[in-house]
Amino acid sequence: MANNKAQESFFPLNxxxxxxxxxxxxxxxxxxxxLQKELVSAGHRLAEKHICKDDVYRLRAxxxxxxxxxxxxxxxxxGGTGFTRRDNTVVAIKPLLDxxxxxxxxxxxxxxxxxxxxxxxxxxAFAGLSNDTAVFCMPGSTGACKTAxxxxxxxxxxxxxxxxxxxxxxxxx
Numbered sequence: 681m682a683n684n685k686a687q688e689s690f691f692p693l694n695x696x697x698x699x700x701x702x703x704x705x706x707x708x709x710x711x712x713x714x715l716q717k718e719l720v721s722a723g724h725r726l727a728e729k730h731i732c733k734d735d736v737y738r739l740r741a742x743x744x745x746x747x748x749x750x751x752x753x754x755x756x757x758x759g760g761t762g763f764t765r766r767d768n769t770v771v772a773i774k775p776l777l778d779x780x781x782x783x784x785x786x787x788x789x790x791x792x793x794x795x796x797x798x799x800x801x802x803x804x805a806f807a808g809l810s811n812d813t814a815v816f817c818m819p820g821s822t823g824a825c826k827t828a829x830x831x832x833x834x835x836x837x838x839x840x841x842x843x844x845x846x847x848x849x850x851x852x853x
Contacts, residue, residue: 684844691839691847693753694727695719696746700734700759700769701820710822711758718829719756724837727752734760739772747776747810753850754837755813756829759820761804769817770804777808777815784816784832791831792824814850 697719699712709731716726728746732739739760746755760769784807792800805828807816814837818828839847 683848684846685848686842686845687839687847689840690723691851693724693837693847693851694751695724695754695756695837696728696730696752697726698729698739698742698746698755698757699731699820700739700757701731702734702766704731704759706731711820711825714822714825715756715758715829718834719837722834722838734766734768736768736772739768740776743773743776743810743815747813747815750811752813754846755815756833757815757817758825761806761817761819763802763804767804770806773815773817774806774808776810778811779809781807781809781814787832788818788828791827795823795827809849812850812852814846 697712697715699709712729716729720726730742732742743755746752757769760767785805788805789800789803792803803819805818816833818824835841836846838845
């Protein structure tokens, strides 16, 4: 049975990065690029990288396909978590989750408050597990991705992080 206790050695994960945007391209996707660079620097492998239009059904289909791929351990989604009419990440992805990681959104907003004050209430950052894959959804700004990665995600995807992390839960390692 998988557990969430720290392990003795580092276990590299296969991680997909998805940028949700109607306008970004590979050339100017600084948020997705940041996440890609950081996960590789941490010793993980970039499984796939996508830029997906902020469309409920395209995004849901993409995430469903990534979750169905049992070689992918985690998905980092940046963008589409605000309150504009085109912010569809919450609507697209939440129905795919088997369980919610409520503490991610709570902690993200607490950390973000230190940087942007009350504007953090406009973030609907969230995370959950789907088919034993961790899915972390954060705002589209590079600063928000840095806050989420450095303040939460990097440790929770590190098998050596104590007292607990998600690696044993998403890898059966």
